[in-house]
Amino acid sequence: MSRTVLSVRNLSVSVQTGLGLARVVDRLSFSLRDGEVLGLVGESGCGKSITAAALMGLVPSPAGIVTADQIMLGDKNLVQLDEASLRRVRGSEISMIFQEPLTALDPVFSIGSQLSTVIRRHRGENRHQARRSSVEMLERVGMADAHRIMQSYPHQLSGGMRQRVMIAMAMACRPRVLIADEPTTALDVTTQAQVLEQLSELGQSFGTAILLITHDLGVVAQACDRALIMYCGRIVEEAPVEALFTAPTHPYTAGLLAAVPRISSAQVQRVQAIPGLVPHPAALPDGCHFADRCPRADSQCRTLTPRMQAVDGQKSIHRHACHHPLSSPSHAR
Amino acid sequence: MKTPRTLTLSRAFPNHAFEPSPARGRTWYKLQQDKAFLLGLAIVAIFLLLTLAVVFGWLGQGWSVAGGGRWEPVSVNHWLGTNLLGQDIFQRAVFSLRTAFEIGLVVSLLSTLLGALLGALAGWYNGQPGRTWVDGGILWFMGVLDSIPFYLFVAAVAYALQGWPWAMHIAMVATFWTTTGRLIRAEAMRIKSREFVLSARAIGLPTPLILLRHVLPNTLHILLVQATISFVAAIKTEVILSFLGLGVQDSVSWGLMLAESTQEVLAGHFNNFLAASLMLFMLLLGFNLLADALQDAFDPRQASL
Amino acid sequence: MPATTHYRPPPMHANPPLLSVRDLVVKYRVKGGRGGLLTAVNGVSFDIHAGSIFGLVGESGSGKTSLAHSIMQLVQPCAGEVLFHGENLAHMKQASLQKTRRNIQLVFQDPLASLSPRRSIAQTLIEPLDHFRIDVAGRRHARACRALETVGLEPDVLQRFPHELSSGQRQRVALARALLPEPELIIADEAVSSLDVSVQARIIELILDLRQKLGIAFLFIAHDLAVIQQLADRVGVMYLGKMIEIAPAHRLFRQAAHPYTRALLEAVPVPDPAHANPVVLQGEPPSALTPPAGCVFHTRCPQVMEQCRVLEPLDSQINDPGAKNTAHHVWCHLWKE
Numbered sequence: 001m002s003r004t005v006l007s008v009r010n011l012s013v014s015v016q017t018g019l020g021l022a023r024v025v026d027r028l029s030f031s032l033r034d035g036e037v038l039g040l041v042g043e044s045g046c047g048k049s050i051t052a053a054a055l056m057g058l059v060p061s062p063a064g065i066v067t068a069d070q071i072m073l074g075d076k077n078l079v080q081l082d083e084a085s086l087r088r089v090r091g092s093e094i095s096m097i098f099q100e101p102l103t104a105l106d107p108v109f110s111i112g113s114q115l116s117t118v119i120r121r122h123r124g125e126n127r128h129q130a131r132r133s134s135v136e137m138l139e140r141v142g143m144a145d146a147h148r149i150m151q152s153y154p155h156q157l158s159g160g161m162r163q164r165v166m167i168a169m170a171m172a173c174r175p176r177v178l179i180a181d182e183p184t185t186a187l188d189v190t191t192q193a194q195v196l197e198q199l200s201e202l203g204q205s206f207g208t209a210i211l212l213i214t215h216d217l218g219v220v221a222q223a224c225d226r227a228l229i230m231y232c233g234r235i236v237e238e239a240p241v242e243a244l245f246t247a248p249t250h251p252y253t254a255g256l257l258a259a260v261p262r263i264s265s266a267q268v269q270r271v272q273a274i275p276g277l278v279p280h281p282a283a284l285p286d287g288c289h290f291a292d293r294c295p296r297a298d299s300q301c302r303t304l305t306p307r308m309q310a311v312d313g314q315k316s317i318h319r320h321a322c323h324h325p326l327s328s329p330s331h332a333r
Numbered sequence: 334m335k336t337p338r339t340l341t342l343s344r345a346f347p348n349h350a351f352e353p354s355p356a357r358g359r360t361w362y363k364l365q366q367d368k369a370f371l372l373g374l375a376i377v378a379i380f381l382l383l384t385l386a387v388v389f390g391w392l393g394q395g396w397s398v399a400g401g402g403r404w405e406p407v408s409v410n411h412w413l414g415t416n417l418l419g420q421d422i423f424q425r426a427v428f429s430l431r432t433a434f435e436i437g438l439v440v441s442l443l444s445t446l447l448g449a450l451l452g453a454l455a456g457w458y459n460g461q462p463g464r465t466w467v468d469g470g471i472l473w474f475m476g477v478l479d480s481i482p483f484y485l486f487v488a489a490v491a492y493a494l495q496g497w498p499w500a501m502h503i504a505m506v507a508t509f510w511t512t513t514g515r516l517i518r519a520e521a522m523r524i525k526s527r528e529f530v531l532s533a534r535a536i537g538l539p540t541p542l543i544l545l546r547h548v549l550p551n552t553l554h555i556l557l558v559q560a561t562i563s564f565v566a567a568i569k570t571e572v573i574l575s576f577l578g579l580g581v582q583d584s585v586s587w588g589l590m591l592a593e594s595t596q597e598v599l600a601g602h603f604n605n606f607l608a609a610s611l612m613l614f615m616l617l618l619g620f621n622l623l624a625d626a627l628q629d630a631f632d633p634r635q636a637s638l
Numbered sequence: 639m640p641a642t643t644h645y646r647p648p649p650m651h652a653n654p655p656l657l658s659v660r661d662l663v664v665k666y667r668v669k670g671g672r673g674g675l676l677t678a679v680n681g682v683s684f685d686i687h688a689g690s691i692f693g694l695v696g697e698s699g700s701g702k703t704s705l706a707h708s709i710m711q712l713v714q715p716c717a718g719e720v721l722f723h724g725e726n727l728a729h730m731k732q733a734s735l736q737k738t739r740r741n742i743q744l745v746f747q748d749p750l751a752s753l754s755p756r757r758s759i760a761q762t763l764i765e766p767l768d769h770f771r772i773d774v775a776g777r778r779h780a781r782a783c784r785a786l787e788t789v790g791l792e793p794d795v796l797q798r799f800p801h802e803l804s805s806g807q808r809q810r811v812a813l814a815r816a817l818l819p820e821p822e823l824i825i826a827d828e829a830v831s832s833l834d835v836s837v838q839a840r841i842i843e844l845i846l847d848l849r850q851k852l853g854i855a856f857l858f859i860a861h862d863l864a865v866i867q868q869l870a871d872r873v874g875v876m877y878l879g880k881m882i883e884i885a886p887a888h889r890l891f892r893q894a895a896h897p898y899t900r901a902l903l904e905a906v907p908v909p910d911p912a913h914a915n916p917v918v919l920q921g922e923p924p925s926a927l928t929p930p931a932g933c934v935f936h937t938r939c940p941q942v943m944e945q946c947r948v949l950e951p952l953d954s955q956i957n958d959p960g961a962k963n964t965a966h967h968v969w970c971h972l973w974k975e
Contacts, residue, residue, distance in 0.1 A: 218907025
């Protein structure tokens with residue numbers, strides 16, 4: 001059993017809206033183990049990106065209120081750190097890559113300059129050493145003409161290349177945790193496959209655990225070991241990826257899987273939509289947030305909030321928060 | 334002092350449908366909570382009431398009457414004393430409000446309108462094969478106007494119009510519109526490639542309709558702020574022009590009062606100077622607060638609830 | 639709704655196509671830098687028949703959006719023609735062009751951007767009705783309500799503004815607006831790409847429903863092959879401004895001919911962890927400003943041959959069907975007749 005590198009307990013983020021305080025992340029708890037790729041999956045507005053921002057301490061202050069019992073990175077509790085210490089941790093022990101690299105990279109500085117700055121800041125190397133390390137990192141992420149890339153500016157590179165540069169910057173200091181927020185959403189499908197492969201390969205060889213945030217179940221299947229499904233700020237299911245796709249227990253997960261179009265060389269499987277609308281974050285219903293859209297909901301679901309519990313017979317590898325889960329794999333199908 | 338920026342919830346939560354807020358204008362609702370806005374609004378409202386009082390003949394009518402002795406101190410008859418010619422300073426200061434508002438309103442409305450129309454046309458025809466001359470022409474015109482030294486221009490216009498009271502207004506409108514014009518041109522260029530404009534073009538809507546219905550309404554946030562800024566600029570410019578003798582002829586304004594007061598201050602009498610400066614300062618402060626608050630409130634990127 | 643449906647091959651058409659694109663070329667002048675001409679669409683031809691859904695697939699830079707815009711005459715093509723009911727759109731007089739504009743409607747990717755932010759939904763919907771002078775002024779409001787109903791929205795949406803609706807609702811409004819003039823063809827440019835999976839599924843259902851009930855043809859542009867398979871009868875694949883394969887949907891997904899199409903099909907991430915995604919295509923797509931000589935795909939093609947670097951491949955028909963619209967065309971030297 002590998003050790004836990006990031007442990008989050010009861011993370012909550014609230015945001016002020018015109019209709020009141022909205023709990024956009026509701027007492028989230030999960031652990032990230034050494035070397036694994038954990039998917040944080042959900043649709044827009046479920047709170048996954050804000051979770052990432054909260055972990056990095058990047059939630060804008062008067063707007064968002066962040067509380068957590070603990071966010072343990074190794075033996076440091078990030079909740080208790082001040083801004084100066086957080087800045088030291090960010091980039092060196094825990095780093096992040098974003099969806100749209102064009103806006104994440106500064107357009108007026110060359111790639112080489114930005115990469116070297118990160119390296120110098122956290123690894124304390126001098127200019128020459130940093131430049132050499134930068135070239136090394138670029139080659140490591142599969143850039144063929146690293147020296148030319150060093151001189152280029154962000155707008156001169158394609159989306160896939162920019163994303164690789166982001167990965168290089170994030171991994172330059174061998175962080176223990178990498179948070180990747182929708183890293184391939186803005187990329188073409190052919191580039192996406194390349195970038196995901198790069199990411200997992202680097203994670204393996206550097207020993208970095210990756211928290212991969214995405215809405216794309218195909219990406220989860222391809223790149224993740226385990227996944228957390230989020231809905232309205234809560235985790236509804238947590239499972240190893242094989243179990244999640246073959247035998248999901250939460251109706252929302254099942255609904256998502258049925259809604260994803262799949263290419264078939266035989267007969268086409270028609271996608272099925274989940275009925276209803278996602279509730280307003282400031283007007284979340286009592287009990288299970290998914291009850292109004294769930295085919296299996298009853299009065300208990302609308303009054304009692306389901307808690308995370310292990311799926312029968314799976315110990316705590318596969319957990320869900322549901323009063324009427326779908327049958328687990330130990331039952332005959 | 335500004336309201337904390339709430340997250341752009343429409344974009345962050347695209348799957349949610351938001352109920353319209355109880356107040357139909359979400360922006361007004363937000364504005365009501367901005368203390369700076371309320372302060373600015375209060376100041377401007379007070380001044381506006383005073384101006385109306387002047388316009389209706391209840392205040393300040395005796396601005397030209399030499400009713401008292403030279404440099405009389407503050408008294409019941411003359412609330413702020415009298416100037417060199419024995420005229421009541423308070424009456425003059427209050428009547429100048431009318432001058433100020435009149436100049437401010439005329440210049441800001443006309444220059445903003447002109448800037449909006451020409452800017453939208455320039456921005457729309459920018460890059461359009463066969464019609465780029467519209468953009469080129471308007472830009473050239475803006476360039477020419479901007480390169481003429483302002484006071485030279487005003488003097489030339491004033492001379493050409495031989496003391497016509499609107500000379501100053503024309504001069505100001507002719508030079509102020511270019512700022513708004515450039516801003517609207519840039520915004521129009523940004524808006525015209527957005528999909529709702531493409532939709533309008535796709536159904537074959539004629540260009541003037543597209544500009545009026547789809548482009549210009551989405552520049553309101555710029556126009557409102559520009560109108561407020563040019564109001565302030567007009568008043569300040571009038572003060573300088575009147576100080577130089579190129580401004581109001583047969584009326585009174587703070588500029589004229591300040592011009593008079595240069596002599597008086599040397600003789601140790603400050604009432605005139607203080608009255609004019611303080612009123613000018615307060616009015617401009619009020620409008621600046623308003624402009625800031627409006628800019629925040631009308632920023633379309635902040636779709637808060 | 640049944641979980642699977644059998645594919646019915648599209649009916650044999652004796653009629654001429656509804657929309658016909660012939661050798662279309664669209665170029666843009668590039669501002670700044672070295673300038674020059676960007677050829678976004680480089681000689682594309684295809685047909686769409688009434689009541690069918692044509693799926694156009696391509697990644698970014700393939701030129702599919704420029705194609706859509708030039709069909710609508712939002713951008714003037716440099717060469718080639720667009721024929722609607724046999725008539726050339728570029729040569730039409732104002733009156734016929736207006737009628738054609740009624741008949742071809744456009745739906746965009748970002749529903750928030752395609753609805754005018756400061757106009758209410760009611761104003762947005764009534765605009766095409768007023769512009770095309772559809773029906774009597776008094777009855778237009780009722781028409782708007784009926785259109786909303788068709789797309790599954792309540793009439794109270796009319797008072798709202800775009801940013802007060804969810805993205806799914808906005809896209810439905812965009813579809814309702816497209817339906818109001820009762821068009822024969824709707825061009826949907828990445829209409830579901832920015833929607834979440836569950837919302838996307840509902841819009842897909844809606845589009846199929848509309849085709850079923852109203853017989854509207856669709857030109858459905860997307861980069862996601864899985865979505866295309868849900869909707870399209872016929873699929874065209876574009877790469878760097880060129881059409882490289884056109885086939886009936888069931889053939890494309892079973893027997894894709896062009897190496898790019900095959901690579902694309904392999905690269906789509908499958909929601910099944912047992913499925914391995916081989917990385918078939920290496921490298922970056924070349925710049926559209928300096929497209930490669932010969933076959934545009936030769937720089938990345940796993941089966942490149944000498945002639946590919948020099949000679950542009952011509953259209954080959956690789957099956958032998960009765961009707962034109964079940965033909966399978968590919969532009970590749972591997973399949974030369």
